[in-house]
Amino acid sequence: MSPRAIRSAVAGAAAARLSYAVLRSRPPGGASHWTRSNHRGEAVTLLEGPAVAIGGVAGALAAGGSSRDRLAVAIAGAGAVAFGSYDDLAGTGSSKGFRGHLGALRNGEFTTGAVKFAGIGAVGLAAAMIAGGTARGADVACGGAGNSSGRRAALAAIADTVINAGLIAGGANLLNLFDLRPGRAVKAGLLAGGLLAPAGADAAAAPLAAAIALLPEDLGERAMLGDAGANALGAMLGTAAATSLSRPARLAAVGVVVGLTAASEAVSFTTIIERTAPLRWLDMLGRRPAERDTAERSAAEQSAAEQSADQQSADQQSAAERA
Secondary structure, eight states: OOHHHHHHHHHHHHHHHHHHHHHHHSOTTOGGGGEEEOTTSOEEESTHHHHHHHHHHHHHHTSOSOHHHHHHHHHHHHHHHHHHHHHHHHOOOOSOHHHHHHHHHHTTOOOHHHHHHHHHHHHHHHHHHHHOOGGGGTTGGGGGGOHHHHHHHHHHHHHHHHHHHHHHHHHHHHHHHTTTSTTHHHHHHHHHHHHHGGGTOGGGHHHHHHHHHTHHHHHTTSBOOHHHHHHHHHHHHHHHHHTTSOHHHHHHHHHHHHHHHHHHTTSOHHHHHHHSHHHHHHHHTTSOOHHHHHHHHHHHHHHHHHHHHHHHHHHHHHHHHHO
C-alpha cells in the first residue's frame, strides 16, 4: 500500500468514527428517525451509513494525487449517500429491486426507490465524466494525428464514460443487495477491494477503511449501513475501479455487476450463501451465532408463556375468592 493510500485510509477511518460519534449523540431528526428493525426484529440505527460515506469522502479528499480522481470519488460518495438516505428515510419498502420499481412505475406509482435509481445513475454519469478514463492517456494523446485518430479518441472517451458510469452506479446498487445481514455488505466490499489491489486502486483505501472502522457496530448488530451507506460504499469502490482498471478489465467488471444484479431478481443471495459452506462461514465470521438467536426467541416465548400461565392462575384464584 502506497503512503498516499495509507494517509487516505487513516483519514477515512478517523472521520468515520468521529462522524458516527457525533451523529449518535445528535441524530438529525431524533434517534427514532434513524431506527429500523434488522433481520432478527431488533432495533438498529442507520447512522452507520452516513458516517461511512463521510469517512470515505473525507479520506479521498485527503489522499493527494489526481484532483479529478479525488473529486470523482467525493461526488460518487456524496451523491449516493444523499439518494440512499432519501430512500432509507422516506421509502415504504413496498417495492423491491428493479423489477418491483419498474412495475410500480407502470402502475403510475413513482417510488422513492425509482428516484434513488435515477439519481444514482445521474451521479454515476457525473463522476465518470469528471474522472474520464484510461483512454485519455492513450487514445486522446494521438488525437492530433488526423481526423480519423480524433474520431477514435472521441469514441473511446464516450465508451470510457459509459463504462465508468455503469461501474459506479451499478456498484452502488449491487453492494446494497448484500446489505441483508450484519457485515455482509462490508465483507463484499473488502473482497472487491482485494481484487482492485493489484491494479493499485488507492482510491479504494478511504471508503474501505471507513467501513472497517465501523464494522464492529455492524457485526454487533447495533447499526447497519442501510441504503445510504451501502450505495455510497459501492459507488466509491466503483469509482476506484473506473480510475484504475484497463478498459477490458472494466468491461469485465461491468459484466459481473450486471450479471449479479440480474441474478438477484431471480434467486436469493441469502439462500445461496446459507447453502454454500465457505460462503456461510465467511458470512457468519464475527457475527452473533444463529443458534443464539433461536435460543433467545425460545427463551422469550417460554417466558411469555409462563407469565400468561401465572396471570391465568391469579385470575382463577381471584374469581374463586369472590365466589
